[in-house]
Amino acid sequence: MSQQPYNQQQQQQPQQQFQQEEEINLREEFGKYFRYWPWFVASLFLCVLIAFLYLRYTTPVYQSTATIIIKDEKKGGSIPGLEAFEGLGLLGGMGSNSLENEMGILRSKRLITDVAKELQLNVRYFIEGNVQTTELYSNNPIEIQILKQDDEALAGGQTFKIYVKGEKALLLTNELTGKEIKANYGEPVDLNFGTIVINKSLTPNLKEFSANAEPLIVSFSTVEAAGAGYREKIQLNLTDKNSSLIELNLNDPVKEKARDILDQLILEYNRQAIEDKNLVALNTASFIEDRLDIITGELDSVESGKEDFKEENQLTDIQAESAMFIENASDFNKRSQEVNTQLELSNAMLDYIAKNSESDLLPANLGISEAGVNSVISEYNSLVLERNRILSGSTPKNPVVMDINSRIEQIKGNVLVSLQRMRSNLRIVREDLDRQSATIDSRIASVPGKEKQFRGIERQQSIKEALYLFLLQKREETSLSLAVTAPKAKIVDSAYSLATPVSPKNKIILLAALILGVLIPFMVIYLKQLFNNKINSQKDMQSALRFIPLVGEIPKFTGKEEGLIIENDRSVLSEAFRILHTNLQYLLVNSENKDNGNILFVTSTVKGEGKTFAAINLALTLANSGKKVLVMGADLRNPQLHRYQVETKQNKGISDYLVNKELELEQLIITSSLHANLDLLPSGSIPPNPSELWRRSRADELFESLKSIYDYIVVDTAPVMLVTDTFLINKFADLTLYVVRAGYTEKKLIDFAVDAKKDGKLHDVSFVLNDVKMANFGYGNKYGYAYGAEKEGFWSKIKGKAAIW
Structure with missing residues (x-):
């Protein structure tokens, strides 16, 4: 009786473990993006701001609609009141046309052109504002009548600015050519495309068009061009496939203008239909x-x-x-x-x-x-x-x-x-x-x-x-x-305009701004991670860590820091090297009782990964603990110790010692100015054959002599992938620290260290991850990695995130 629940519990454990792992993975994935939260906030703010500015300064477009019913004798029966004339055969024939043909006639060029001519749509009035230009329609302060017009000269359209220069005097400026033309109210004016007359508008309650007012912009075009523009905008839809109701829609910033166009279109359609019927x-x-x-x-x-x-x-x-x-x-x-x-x-x-x-x-x-x-x-x-x-x-x-x-x-x-x-x-x-x-x-x-x-x-x-x-x-x-004269199209609904604009749609644009505000940084971060082939954190080294342990992480330091550890240093950098020192004690536990010192090799795959930086700071950390430490510049091809103590560049060093048997080590070792317990052994003159020098028996004497003098010998070696020098002397190392630089070392290069260990070229190898960003340091920037340091402010965090990018 008690066995069944136990079996069920055993079956549920893998499922619960899978769900827990999935939850952890989701948290990790979310954490990859959440640490960039300032950029999400900035992107959201910028996109919403752009959306508000767009909505504020974009001219709204309103939809105007009219509905008509096409009288069809074949579908809808006889026209009321005309039954007595049906026998004459004079009212027939109109019902044979399909609704598609009638819709085609409603959108015909001839019909739209007649509407444009009747409403004078070829003359448009605008008032220029600070940001946008607004079209005037029924509230125009002036009325322009075209007496004569050359369509060829007006094919591309003409635009003029009209200024008031007196009680009756006007000044017209061609925006294309800049030519100025003087005119008076009520008198013909010759323009480059024809002759016009400008009159004051008789519409009441209009603002006076005076010299203090903004110039009025007037655009001229041909009637055919004006009609063609609105012909493309007019939409015709059947309300139902089994009915003869046609809905006419027109979107335009000026609601009154759109309504007039639809009403005039229906009027012209009925007029022409009556003419055809007769x-x-x-x-x-x-x-x-x-x-x-x-x-x-x-x-x-x-x-x-x-x-x-x-x-x-x-x-x-x-x-x-x-x-x-x-x-x-x-x-x-x-x-x-x-x-x-x-x-x-x-x-x-x-x-x-x-x-x-x-x-x-x-x-x-x-x-x-x-x-x-x-x-x-x-x-x-x-x-x-x-x-x-x-x-x-x-x-x-x-x-x-x-x-x-x-x-x-x-x-x-x-x-x-x-x-x-x-x-x-x-x-x-x-x-x-x-x-x-x-x-x-x-x-x-x-x-x-x-x-x-x-x-x-x-x-x-x-x-x-x-x-x-x-x-x-x-x-x-x-x-x-x-x-x-019965009209063919019965007006069901005269043209009316919707109160809310159809464009731009506020809710949709704001929603799109919010989505873009989140999507843009998300996609940038995702693509950055997708195409990133560099090691950024210890998670990127998981496959290699199964063969080579990670003994320390060195954080990225800013340009304000010198990059060197001092006594009583409480910085993140010094704490990282103290942790590295502590981990080394566990790796060197078998050598603690040795009479001689420990030799620590510091190497990397390629140059620029921070070997010298790691070697100097590790030596300083050991020196701060009271140990007598020596730093050797074993990279005979490209020495770098002079970056931290300049005189090492001119002094003789290891290469000279290996060549000249008469030289003694005491003549080559330099007391470092960085710490009292730290000495330096420079690389010396750059030889033509560094590999041959390391094969000499004097190299054995060198390491044996130094082990008897110092507690720790930190050796700054050459990159192992480029030259063979480090492989030749690795037999002298008690521990090899393999430096990998975050954001610099490619992921595929980490396999080189694993292969070198498997092949026996390197022994007692441990990884040191250098130049790790604070966000990737340790288990993430969550548990106060800067313990004892001053807390970072909000804007400092923002700048830190910017540096990460």
């Missing part, structure tokens, strides 16, 4: 007037012939004599009239088509009885209207226009074929009626020949009268349709 009626009216003139002349001719016939033959009541035959033939006469009327209409339509161009509309609903002919004519007129409306915002090479032209040609051919077929059928019917007339005529053979002639005259008169009355009726109907 084209069919106008063409029909013109056709009816022409036919009335012809029929009136023919009717007068028939009536005059009837009158002359009666006078010549002295006829009074011929109807009474042939009442019986006329009664029998009444149905025939009625049918004959209908056939001849339809035949006359078909001939007239064929003549009209032959005389007019391909772009003219055909008369509709003249009374042709053939339903197929009327349908084809109506379809032809609809396509012509649709093509003309698309051409208003496009070119004849538009694929849509070319497609419609092809369909127009095809339908026109169908109209001709239908009319010709109708005429042929009517002629056949008329021939059949003529045959029936001959039969009836044979039955009324008893009727005098004059009656027959008179009946033919009356028949012609009745046909002409019926056609004349029909055309009069159609003319009145056409006149009524022209009087009706």
Whole structure:
């Protein structure tokens, strides 16, 4: 019973350990960035400040919106109040256009140009402020009227500054050329692009434009250019794919101007739509007037012939004599009239088509009885209207226009074929009626020949009268349709502007500033760490520390410090070397009871890693503890002890001792001015073959002699990767301190020390990490590494972080 919980606990331990390690890693990763917190604060402050300045001085842009509904007879039914005219065919054809075409017309160049011309958008007024320039619209102190304009000279636009020089005098300055032009209110002024007149604005409650006021900036452009600029800004959207509601949007810094543009655009669209809608009626009216003139002349001719016939033959009541035959033939006469009327209409339509161009509309609903002919004519007129409306915002090479032209040609051919077929059928019917007339005529053979002639005259008169009355009726109907001007676009919402600007968006910009304020230093630090191939802290040496221990870390000192330890020194540098001294005691524990001194080699991979610096300060630390210490300049190729005591550069030293057997060590050792317990043995003259010198037996005598004199011999050796000198004499070392410089030594070079130890070239090796930044020193700058030192102030920390970068 008790075994189960124990097993569960064993299973939970690895999981808890993993979570704990993950938490520790996250803390470490967070700590890498948190130590740069001043830069995050500075970046946040700078980005937020830039965002506030941007929001303060950026001109806000507001959105203006208007909504219209496109009346479509095919989708939305008939237009209210016009049901009585639908049968005329004069209000049809408009519903065949798709909403996409209507939206294209709303954004057409011609329509936008008309709006720009009506609102004079080619003339803009600005007032210059301290930081930004503001556009004026309805509150302009002056009004400019362009009397004459050269579009070529104004192609690139012109800008003038207007100054008040008196009660009526003005001064215009061309901003491009600097040319000054004098002008007066109400008088024409010749500019390089045309002639203008400047008048005082009649709008009340405007600030007086006087000599003390800021100059007014006026920008001129062509109407086409002004319209093209707003054409790109106007956005059209369908509120729903199944509806005919169109939403018009325009973003502009001047709300009133944007509203006027949208309202004027709708007005111009309705005006042009009404004009297009009346084209069919106008063409029909013109056709009816022409036919009335012809029929009136023919009717007068028939009536005059009837009158002359009666006078010549002295006829009074011929109807009474042939009442019986006329009664029998009444149905025939009625049918004959209908056939001849339809035949006359078909001939007239064929003549009209032959005389007019391909772009003219055909008369509709003249009374042709053939339903197929009327349908084809109506379809032809609809396509012509649709093509003309698309051409208003496009070119004849538009694929849509070319497609419609092809369909127009095809339908026109169908109209001709239908009319010709109708005429042929009517002629056949008329021939059949003529045959029936001959039969009836044979039955009324008893009727005098004059009656027959008179009946033919009356028949012609009745046909002409019926056609004349029909055309009069159609003319009145056409006149009524022209009087009706219903707009195509019904305004659902007039143009209105939103109270809050659409650009710039305060919350988004401030949020972006906060994100950038954090992201910029984060990315800089991340990239800096990503591309950093140098050792910065002991964490970067973890793989090598498994083979070679780390006995000390030497902190980075500022330029104000001399870099040398003195007696009773409480600096971070001195504490670091004291810790190094303490750690050395553990490594040299077996040699504490030796009669001779300990030899400490100080080396590195390459030059510049701080061997001499570490050797001198380690020697000073040992000397401060009461030990007798010697520092040897064993780098015979590039001696550096003279940096700390100048006279060592001129004195003889190790190389001279190895070459000249007559020299004694007492003649070469110099008492150091740095400490009473510290002596120096300089490198001496630079030899041509340092490696050969170290192979001599006198090198053994050198180290043996020094061990009997001093407690510690600190040897400043040559870099092991560059020359072999250190490997040759490493057998004399009790301990080898391998100096690695933070921020200087590459990570891949640390493997050289490990390989040298594995190969037996170096023995008893320990790492010393030099020049460590305070943030990376020890376990991080958290537990008061400057114990006993003066606490660092806030601005000092900021400067320290800047030094780290």
